[in-house]
Amino acid sequence: MTTSWRCAECGLVNFASSANCKRCGAAQSTAGVPAQPTPAGIVLEDGYVLPPPPSGGVWRDNSTLVMVKEAPLPDRCVKCNAPANGVRLRRRLAWHSPVLYLLIFVALLIYAILAAVLSKRATIYIGLCAEHFQRRRKKIAVGWILLAGGLISIIVGFAYEYPIIGLLGFAVFLFALIWLIVISRVVTPKKIDDRLVWLNGINSAYLSQFPPWQGQA
DSSP: OOSEEEOTTTOOEEETTOSBOTTTOOBOOSSSSOOOOOOSSEEOTTSOEEOOOOSSSEEEETTEEEEETTOOOOSBOTTTOOBOTTOEEEEEEEEOOGGGGGGGGTOHHHHHHHHHHHOEEEEEEEEOOHHHHHHHHHHHHHHHHHHHHHHHHHHHHHHTTOHHHHHHHHHHHHHHHHHHHHHHHSSEEEEEOSSEEEEESOOHHHHTTSOBOOSOO
16 A cells, blocks of 8 residues: 555655645546655655655764764754754864863963864754754844843943943853853764764754664774
């Protein structure tokens, strides 16, 4: 028994229960057009087919996700493992050895230069469900409001000789900067080398779908 059929007019894959094509409205033909087998992948409600989850290039190492830089991740939320329904966040990651942080106490400029030169980088696309996507947007909006409020308080406080207000605004400004940096990350790179990425902050159910990491490259 087939669970889908392909429209003879536009080629869209539809569920077998749909009498008409969701794209062009053409009727399902029972004669002359053979029913199609279930497509390899995930058939969405609108008839489009997502590619199947990756079969290689992604592993789990306890609570850490390990992936080849080019490997696609499943269409599921990395925070709760709910369906992401095609929502993807493009994240540009950078990581360097924690030893470089010691340079902050010596010279901030030297640290910034070495961190930029020695950091390993990767660009990944992670899934987020609608709930976590909206929650993240609201938290980012709160961060920008606090940032603007802190900046205004700094200007007003020192311009009108209210140092307490100015200092309070500076504290709010710094808090908002840290808040925005933390909220925008979603996942945290534990390590990046020339080929692989290690990620923390992944839901345990999401990780369980991958084979254990054995140190293979």
